[in-house]
Amino acid sequence: MTSDSASDAAALRNQMVDTILESRAALNRSLSGHVEAVMRKVPRHAFLPGLALKDAYAQDAPVMKRDDDGVVISSVTAPKIMAGMLHQLDIEPGHRVLEIGSGGYNAAMLRELVGPDGEVTTIDIDQDVINRARTCLATAGYADVRALCADGEVGAKEYAPFDRIIVTVDSWDIPPAWVEQLAEDGRLVVPFRVLGLTRSIAFERTRDRLVSGSYELCGFVPMQGAGARGLKVVRLQEKDVYLRVDRKHDFDAESLRAALKQPRVEAWSGVTARRGELMDEQDLWLATVEDEFCILKATQEAIAQGLVHPSWRVATPALVQGGSFAYRAFPRAVDEKQTTFEFGVYAHGPDAEEVANRFAEHLRVWDRDHRQGPGARFEVYPADTPDDHLTQGRVVNKRHTRVTISWP
Numbered sequence: 523m524t525s526d527s528a529s530d531a532a533a534l535r536n537q538m539v540d541t542i543l544e545s546r547a548a549l550n551r552s553l554s555g556h557v558e559a560v561m562r563k564v565p566r567h568a569f570l571p572g573l574a575l576k577d578a579y580a581q582d583a584p585v586m587k588r589d590d591d592g593v594v595i596s597s598v599t600a601p602k603i604m605a606g607m608l609h610q611l612d613i614e615p616g617h618r619v620l621e622i623g624s625g626g627y628n629a630a631m632l633r634e635l636v637g638p639d640g641e642v643t644t645i646d647i648d649q650d651v652i653n654r655a656r657t658c659l660a661t662a663g664y665a666d667v668r669a670l671c672a673d674g675e676v677g678a679k680e681y682a683p684f685d686r687i688i689v690t691v692d693s694w695d696i697p698p699a700w701v702e703q704l705a706e707d708g709r710l711v712v713p714f715r716v717l718g719l720t721r722s723i724a725f726e727r728t729r730d731r732l733v734s735g736s737y738e739l740c741g742f743v744p745m746q747g748a749g750a751r752g753l754k755v756v757r758l759q760e761k762d763v764y765l766r767v768d769r770k771h772d773f774d775a776e777s778l779r780a781a782l783k784q785p786r787v788e789a790w791s792g793v794t795a796r797r798g799e800l801m802d803e804q805d806l807w808l809a810t811v812e813d814e815f816c817i818l819k820a821t822q823e824a825i826a827q828g829l830v831h832p833s834w835r836v837a838t839p840a841l842v843q844g845g846s847f848a849y850r851a852f853p854r855a856v857d858e859k860q861t862t863f864e865f866g867v868y869a870h871g872p873d874a875e876e877v878a879n880r881f882a883e884h885l886r887v888w889d890r891d892h893r894q895g896p897g898a899r900f901e902v903y904p905a906d907t908p909d910d911h912l913t914q915g916r917v918v919n920k921r922h923t924r925v926t927i928s929w930p
């Protein structure tokens with residue numbers, strides 16, 4: 523690299539970090555000085571060979587590999603998400619860290635954060651990913667990161683215990699190996715999928731369970747191997763409108779398709795938000811209180827045709843009740859300058875009015891009781907924990923664990 527392009531890279535990197543700081547500040551979130559410093563230092567482009575410099579420093583997650591169906595199975599994590607997770611990890615010099623899901627970029631930042639007395643092990647289920655990560659790490663001067671091919675489900679027992687474990691792949695469960703390999707006062711940061719929603723959650727061990735501290739919105743490629751757990755899709759209209767539902771649900775797709783052909787019912791909640799405000803907490807609340815919660819997705823064409831008008835076409839919270847469903851409507855402006863918007867609900871089907879009103883009431887309760895609160899608390903217990911040992915709240919049973927979600 524010439525000195526010109528090295529300084530271009532440094533400038534782009536600083537711009538990338540400035541954007542991250544601004545977007546976190548807008549959400550009232552800080553970024554630790556150590557994380558900021560390593561993000562300004564580690565050459566992200568060295569882990570994205572072949573990509574133009576400006577693309578390497580964009581706020582994207584460049585795709586590294588797709589499966590035979592075109593689904594993304596490996597990417598270099600978006601810088602904003604990585605920053606948040608590293609902040610949550612709270613690494614100290616000398617820590618031993620395990621990363622599950624490799625690429626090299628994050629492992630290099632971990633290497634910087636743990637310093638000369640620490641140790642970083644990164645594992646990936648895909649040998650190609652490990653080969654690429656090793657090459658990029660060596661080129662960028664981080665050859666002392668241990669990169670191994672293994673299923674994250676089993677961790678890396680021979681190098682445990684770890685002061686910190688960071689998982690960079692969507693995880694439906696927390697396998698016993700992660701808890702066993704975590705040091706007594708260790709911390710696990712994982713993109714945990716509960717009730718169909720993924721949040722990067724920082725867990726600490728408290729007696730018999732893991733208890734959440736902070737959590738942040740995130741999105742990751744799906745877990746492969748022993749911990750893989752796909753989602754079900756219920757198509758409401760060819761490939762244009764569908765519901766992403768938990769595998770335990772057995773919704774009547776035929777009736778729901780018929781429902782979409784019926785005129786919609788509306789219910790407006792009176793709850794408002796400023797333009798650009800994130801609604802991830804409201805989504806989590808809806809998922810907690812409604813068993814038949816799911817996510818509605820639609821193409822731009824479906825919206826243009828007026829089939830649906832969801833709040834966000836990529837992922838809008840929805841509820842199903844028999845042959846009826848409701849989803850959060852595209853918010854309507856309540857002032858002339860269009861700075862404040864009201865949340866509402868659109869529903870279809872024989873029980874549309876009932877589901878829409880129930881949904882709108884959930885929005886009001888969230889606004890009144892939880893919007894300004896500390897948010898949800900996640901606790902993860904071993905699968906054999908009896909009911910009377912669990913914290914009160916919504917209980918979600920997984921393969922290895924029982925998870926409670928409460929709203930203090």
Ligand SMILES: C[S@@+](CC[C@H](N)C(=O)[O-])C[C@H]1O[C@@H](n2cnc3c(N)ncnc32)[C@H](O)[C@@H]1O
Nearest residue numbers: 596598599623624625628646647674690746747
């Ligand atoms: C988003 S990428 C990781 C990005 C990386 N941490 C970085 O520095 O940018 C997710 C990776 O998880 C890997 N993966 C998926 N299932 C896994 C499993 N069961 N065990 C280990 N790695 C897995 C995929 O092969 C993929 O490379």
